[in-house]
Amino acid sequence: MRFVIFGLSVSSAWGNGHATLWRGLLASLASAGHEVTFFERDTPYYAQHRDLTHGEGYRIVIYPSWPEVVETARTAARRADVAIMTSYQADADAAAEVVLEAPGARVFYDLDTPVTLDLLDRGEPVPYLPACGLGPFDLALSYTGGPALDALTSRLGARSVAPLYGSVDTRVHRPVAPRDVYACDLSYLGTYAVDRQEGVVRFFLDVAERLPDSKFVLGGPMYPEQMRRPPNVRCLPHVAPHDHPAFYCSSRATLNVTRGAMAKMGYCPSGRLFEAAACGVPIVSDTWPGLEAFFEPGRELLVVRSTDDVIDALETPLGDLARRAYDRTLSEHTAQRRARELVELVRSIPSRPVPSQPIQEAP
Numbered sequence: 001m002r003f004v005i006f007g008l009s010v011s012s013a014w015g016n017g018h019a020t021l022w023r024g025l026l027a028s029l030a031s032a033g034h035e036v037t038f039f040e041r042d043t044p045y046y047a048q049h050r051d052l053t054h055g056e057g058y059r060i061v062i063y064p065s066w067p068e069v070v071e072t073a074r075t076a077a078r079r080a081d082v083a084i085m086t087s088y089q090a091d092a093d094a095a096a097e098v099v100l101e102a103p104g105a106r107v108f109y110d111l112d113t114p115v116t117l118d119l120l121d122r123g124e125p126v127p128y129l130p131a132c133g134l135g136p137f138d139l140a141l142s143y144t145g146g147p148a149l150d151a152l153t154s155r156l157g158a159r160s161v162a163p164l165y166g167s168v169d170t171r172v173h174r175p176v177a178p179r180d181v182y183a184c185d186l187s188y189l190g191t192y193a194v195d196r197q198e199g200v201v202r203f204f205l206d207v208a209e210r211l212p213d214s215k216f217v218l219g220g221p222m223y224p225e226q227m228r229r230p231p232n233v234r235c236l237p238h239v240a241p242h243d244h245p246a247f248y249c250s251s252r253a254t255l256n257v258t259r260g261a262m263a264k265m266g267y268c269p270s271g272r273l274f275e276a277a278a279c280g281v282p283i284v285s286d287t288w289p290g291l292e293a294f295f296e297p298g299r300e301l302l303v304v305r306s307t308d309d310v311i312d313a314l315e316t317p318l319g320d321l322a323r324r325a326y327d328r329t330l331s332e333h334t335a336q337r338r339a340r341e342l343v344e345l346v347r348s349i350p351s352r353p354v355p356s357q358p359i360q361e362a363p
Helices: 017-031 044-048 066-079 092-100 113-121 147-156 194-210 241-249 260-265 271-278 307-314 319-332 335-347
Strands: 002-006 035-041 059-063 082-086 105-110 139-142 161-163 184-189 216-219 233-236 251-256 283-285
Touching (some): 017 335, 035 066, 082 092, 184 241, 184 307, 194 260, 241 251, 251 307
Parallel strands (some): 002 035, 035 059
């Protein structure tokens, strides 16, 4: 099949959790024989930190402005069996118009459903939602499951909804040799977020102060200069995706902290959970509704609720948990698995069936 996607950015992973997920998903679609094109607007922030210029078997179209790409976009959408637009697409209404004119399956994929619903609750505009809502789309996909799916129907008019959770590209994220630059007792990888910082302080910075003889590494951009930094904490402003395996594998354990809106909504696993598990590192995590649908607490990862819980975890042998989480991830949470799920979902759309004939080259 031919897929065309209008999204945030796949070319830059700097402060952008969408990129790593899309890279694995798109490469998996391409390796399965599907033709994939991803459109993203060329914004200064991502242009300065671009770490991917050519997709692995898929095409990336980086456009300077919508008027300069609209005809190319329309042509691609008309040829596509599946046209998808995502949350945080920079030209939401214009992209929605092109997607909804497409003859194939028309899909909206919200990778940020808790943020979407939180903005609606507060009466604030959601800039990436098309003005028409989700009703005209054949399918609304959500990175978040559980009650969020009902909300997309009742509040945004989605006619058909399904979860498409995060995943990990196991060709990239796998056990590797540790590196001294990342060596530590506890690591944390994540972009600064106001609604996550309290957990970073409680589960990471406070732990570091209580364990002055242990080593801690925090990787991620945008942390404020005034943030407390204990002397045994090394802060790295960015860890490139290709270095994530070494980052994780150099830790005795790694921490997962969930953003506030996502923890409140539940059923929204961070891609970092799957990445760390695929690298074979033990995980300590905050808790949220639905966590047990992805990993079994106490058997595949440790749930922590306090600074003392993290300290206790670091004094506990965690190798067996890491092995079980690794096995679960390779069985259920790979990019290849999600790519198959996506294909099955779009092929099951009753009102607009997607043809499965071989791709024909355009004249």
